[in-house]
Amino acid sequence: MTKKTPVYDRPDVSLIAEGIGPDNVALYIGGAEGARNVDLMAKLNITTVVNCAVNLDINYVSDPLLAEEGPKCASGPAPVRTYKIGMVDGAGNPEKLILAGYYILEGALEQTWPDKPSYPRRERGNILVHCRGGRSRSVAVVALYLHQNNPERYPTLYDAIRDIREKRELRPDEWHETPKPMLTEAALRASKAIDILNATRAEIEAVTYHSALDV
Numbered sequence: 271m272t273k274k275t276p277v278y279d280r281p282d283v284s285l286i287a288e289g290i291g292p293d294n295v296a297l298y299i300g301g302a303e304g305a306r307n308v309d310l311m312a313k314l315n316i317t318t319v320v321n322c323a324v325n326l327d328i329n330y331v332s333d334p335l336l337a338e339e340g341p342k343c344a345s346g347p348a349p350v351r352t353y354k355i356g357m358v359d360g361a362g363n364p365e366k367l368i369l370a371g372y373y374i375l376e377g378a379l380e381q382t383w384p385d386k387p388s389y390p391r392r393e394r395g396n397i398l399v400h401c402r403g404g405r406s407r408s409v410a411v412v413a414l415y416l417h418q419n420n421p422e423r424y425p426t427l428y429d430a431i432r433d434i435r436e437k438r439e440l441r442p443d444e445w446h447e448t449p450k451p452m453l454t455e456a457a458l459r460a461s462k463a464i465d466i467l468n469a470t471r472a473e474i475e476a477v478t479y480h481s482a483l484d485v
Contacts, residue, residue, distance in 0.1 A: 275447060280439045282307060283314065283398060286412060290419075291379030296396040299412055299438055301404035302326055308349050317350055317395030318378050322371065322407035324356040333390075347390045350398075353378045357407045360450050368453065369460040371411045372418070375399065405444070409434050410453040418464055427457055 282304030287297045296314075304310060305319060306328050321328070330348030338344040355371040357363050378397060383389040401407035413430035416423075424430040431454070434440075440448045449457075 275444050276441075278439070278441060278444070280404075282310060283316075283400075284404070284438045286434055286437050287416060287420075290397070293379070293394045295379070295394065297412065298396060298398045299404050299408045299434065300398055300400045302328075302400065302402050304404065305398060305400040308332075311350060311398065315395040316398045317391065317393045318397040319350045319352045320375055320378050320397065320399045320411075321352065321354045322357050322399065322401040322411055324358055326402055328352075349391075351378070351391055355407075355411065357401070357411075357453075359401065359406050359453075361452050363453075363456065365456070365459070366463075368410060368414065368456045369463055372414050372460060372464065375411060375415050404438060405440060406447060406449040406453060409438065409440075410449040410457045413449075414457045414460055414464075417461060427454070427461055 281300075283298045283300030285296060286299050288294070290297045298304075298314065298316060305321065305326075308330070311317075311319075319330075329343075330350055330352060331344050331346050332349050333347050334344040335346035336342070336344060353374050355367070355374055357367055357371065375397075383392060399408045399412050409431065413424075413427055413434055416430040416433075417425075417427045424433065431449070435445060435448060438448075
C-alpha cells in the first residue's frame with residue numbers, strides 16, 4: 271500500500287529568486303490560493319502569471335471589452351498578464367511539454383508589446399509560476415529555468431530543486447513528489463535539449479555573421 275503524503279500548510283506564494291530576466295524581477299511559486307488572490311499579487315507587484323496546470327483555470331477578467339452573453343464568456347484585460355502551459359501532475363504529459371513550459375516562462379519574462387490600446391497592461395513587475403499546490407509542476411518548470419539561466423548558482427537541475435524546496439517550505443517527507451519523478455526526468459531531458467538548441471543557434475549566428483562579412 272502506497273504511503274499517503276502529508277499535507278502541510280505553507281505560504282500561498284513563496285519568493286524563489288530575485289534579479290530574474292532582463293528586467294531583474296522577482297520570481298515566485300504558488301498554488302491555486304495564491305494565484306487567485308489578486309490583492310496579494312498586487313501587494314507583491316506580481317504582474318505576470320504562468321499557470322502550469324491543465325486542470326486549473328482562473329478568470330482574471332476585470333474590465334470586460336465583451337460582456338458575458340448567453341453561452342459566451344466575458345473577455346478583456348485582467349490585472350495580470352497570463353500564460354498557460356497545461357501540464358498533468360504526473361504521467362501523461364507529451365515529452366516536449368515541459369520544454370515548451372521553459373520557453374513560455376522565458377517568453378513571459380522577455381516579451382514586449384506593441385504600443386496599442388489593445389495592450390493596456392504594460393507594467394514590468396514580478397512573476398508568479400503556479401500549479402494547484404505549488405509543489406510539483408511549477409517546481410519542475412522553475413528549476414529548469416533557474417538551472418539553464420543561472421548555472422553558476424545552480425550547476426545542476428537538482429541544485430535548483432533543492433533551493434526551491436527550501437524556499438517553498440517543502441518538507442523531506444514530501445520530496446518524493448515535489449516534483450513528481452517523471453516531471454524531474456522530463457526536465458532533465460528538456461535541459462539537454464535546450465543545450466543543443468542553444469549550441470545550434472550560436473552556430474547559425476556565427477555562420478550568418480561571417481556570411482554578412484563576405485557580402
